[in-house]
Amino acid sequence: xxxxxxxxxxxxxxxxLALSVFMFxxxxxxxxxxxxxxxxxxxxxxxxxxxxxxxxxxxxxKFREQLFNEEE
Numbered sequence: 194x195x196x197x198x199x200x201x202x203x204x205x206x207x208x209x210l211a212l213s214v215f216m217f218x219x220x221x222x223x224x225x226x227x228x229x230x231x232x233x234x235x236x237x238x239x240x241x242x243x244x245x246x247x248x249x250x251x252x253x254x255k256f257r258e259q260l261f262n263e264e265e
């Protein structure tokens with residue numbers, strides 16, 4: 194069960210990192226029709242997804258450590 198959680202949390206972290214990269218690329222690509230408010234929303238969402246990716250990665254490492262402790 195812990196091994197499944199580790200795998201799931203690592204996948205969640207990777208997906209969130211990929212999502213934040215795509216949102217950041219959306220900020221870099223020049224669009225004349227994008228308002229300042231839309232750019233701020235993309236920045237906030239990018240930062241939020243990076244933070245959640247970090248949290249999921251930390252949880253995966255915590256569960257992996259528990260898994261290794263149980264095996265010993």
